[in-house]
Amino acid sequence: MLGSMFFQVMMAGYDVSNVANIQAALYDDFGKINLLPLVAHGFSGASAATAPISRRLTHIIDSKILMLAMGVLFMVGGIVSATAHSMETIVVGRFIQGISGGPITQLNFAYISHTSGPYTAQVTGLMGMSWSIGLILGPIVGGAFAQNATWRWAFGIVPIIYALTIPFTVLGYPSNIGRDLSKGSVRMELRSFDNIGSILHMASIILLFIAFSYSGTTFAWKSGSSITLFVVWGVTFTAYLVQQATCIRTRPERRILPITLLKQRTAGLVFLCTVCISMAYAGMLYYLPLLYAFTRNLSPIHSAEKVLPFIATVVFGAIFTGTVLPKVQRYAPFYVVGNVLVLLGSVLIAARTTPSTPIGHVIGLSVMAGLGIRMLMQHGQRVLSAALAPSWFSDVSTIRIMGQSLGTSLGLAMMGCLYQNKGYALLREAISSGVSEQDIRETLAGLKSSVSASSDAQQRALIVQAVTKAITLTLYVVVAAAAVGLVGALALKHEKLDFQKGQKENAGAETGAETETSDSGETGEKTNTASV
Known part of the structure; x- marks a missing residue:
């Protein structure tokens, strides 16, 4: 059962980034460049928009039925995108998958919390790793399909793989994970929905x-x-x-957003750091290939290959943190060091990169940032699961999903806005008059246009310089996200957590028990630990 869940979460991660290297192919078939941003962050945006709703539904509806329904909807979204005959249809498919992807991930984490016992933290880490692997594979697999077959397979592979996990859900997924049967009928609960x-x-x-x-x-x-x-x-x-x-x-325990949890210092700051680091990851993952493509005239698949060192470091960073964190037990230093690495790597890329900068320098700095990103991105839920009582697990899963989805989609939206606007101004200034706005927009998207196909070597050099400048300016959003994340990391408690037992370790000070009620209406013991 766990193996099928890992694949389900991997597919959700894959769908976040699988369009990174197929946008040129989509434009060649359908045009409508103004819709490409919605294709890029439609999945993450829909997931962020529905994550709190998924949290409430998991406490009301039969979990197996909900899991199967969301799985079918997820596959339908993939089929809609894969068989689309217009850009609008692809956007619809992406939104359908985003709406269903959040509940799938939420339900899988709920299953872990109810079945893994003392190994919950470790299994949660593996689940997060699966999501990361999918996120990493997205640009590579999608680009390979677009270059060697058709972009449709970048979407079509998802329902095929997901369908293989359905029998395991039917046979092995329980019906009452996270569901509180004492509160009344499903109809009554839905009537009192926020x-x-x-x-x-x-x-x-x-x-x-x-x-x-x-x-x-x-x-x-x-x-x-x-x-x-x-x-x-x-x-x-x-x-x-x-x-x-x-x-x-509504009532406090029925609010759609887990306000009570977010008001807690550790949970609120970890959520902030998750949003910021997800913004940084999305920016590096989407804009580094574009930088390599323009400065070295590389194809999408070869641009993606240049990002592999960044991706490999991300994987290594996750393994390193997952291994060392339970031994060190102090999580705050990881958040501080991780944000510092992202801040240094991104600011040096943004401030020092020009068309003549050796590509090895950019790759080296991206590796630094990648290590910092992976030290943080998947470990927020592990930290909060160890810091809080088990009754908070559902809310913790929600803010993790919402933090990653919101950070990814908000980062791409902000960076896309900055890149298109500054890039347009810089290109308009660099090239001769008589070029249409459409040609400039196509050039910024890395598409073939009359501007990029110019035979004038001097003009091509000016174009590359202008686009490089636009990309580096855009990467300052990553810098800002890392800076905000660093402020949040410095404000975290310097405390020890017992990640093996999933509960706080007494730091030597007097402890007491405090009963707290989560926004999902559950009550659990929370052990207060003195900051060290």
Whole structure:
């Protein structure tokens, strides 16, 4: 059963990044360059928008039925994208998979918490590793399909592999994982669902992504449409915060967002660090291949090969941290060192890279950043599982999924907005007049255009310089994310955790028991540990 779950989570990770190297092929078939950002971060955005809802559903609906339903929906989304005849259909397929991918991951972690006992932390780490492997394979496998067969297989492989895990779910997945049968019927629970919070949460996430994706490209920054998008998002997000804080038309334990958990110092800071490090990872994974492609005129698959050292370091960093963390027991130093490595690597790439910079220098700095990323990205749930009582596990899984999805999609949306706007301005300044906006947008996306196909060597050099500058400016979002993450890491408690037992170790100070109620309505003991 665990093996099939690892593959399910791996497919969810793969779907986050499988479009990184197939966007040129998609554009060649369908055009509509303005929709490429939604294809890129549609999966992560939908997952972030529905993660809290998935958390509540796991406590209401039969877990096996929910798991099978989400699995079928996940495969349908892959089929919709693989058989699409328009860019809009691909976006729809990506959103369908994002909506279902979150509950699948949530339910798998719920299964671990109920069946793994003292090995929960270790199995959780392996599950996170599976997600990371999928995330790593996405650009490589997707690019290979696009170059050697067709981009459709980058989507089509997902339902095929996932279908192989369905029999294991039918035979081995229990029906009542995380479900509280004492609260009443499913109908009663659904009636008391935080519908207002759910709608406001989804609207806040989706509106923000749309605002970043269309401002400056589809709509001019100073246009009424752009301003309206951000104003509507601001009003919606404010209403969401007020509704969750004051429990309008809901009760504290039924709120869609696990506010009680996020208000705790360790959980809130770990969530912040997860968002920041996911933004950094998404930025490096998507924009390093583009940098290599422009500065060295490489194909998508060869650009992806240049990212392999970064990816290999990410895997090594995960293994290193997973092995050493339980022995050291102090998690705060890992967060500090990891963010410092990402900050140094990204700021040096952003500040010092030019078209003439040796590619080995960029790869070396990306390796530094990759080590820092993997020291942090998958270990937040492990830290919180050891720091908090078992009753919090469902909420911990939710903020982990939401943190990674939100960080990935928000990072790509912000960086895409900056890259398209600054890149357009720099290219417009660098090239001769008479070039259309469409040609400039195609060039920025790494597509064939009249600009990139210019026979004038001097103009080509100016184009490469302008795009390189746009990419390095975009990577300052990674720098900013690492800086914010570092501030959060410095504020973490310097305490020891017993990762083997999944509970706090007494640091020598007097301890006491405090009963806390999670937002999912469960109660558990939390052992207070003095900071060291």
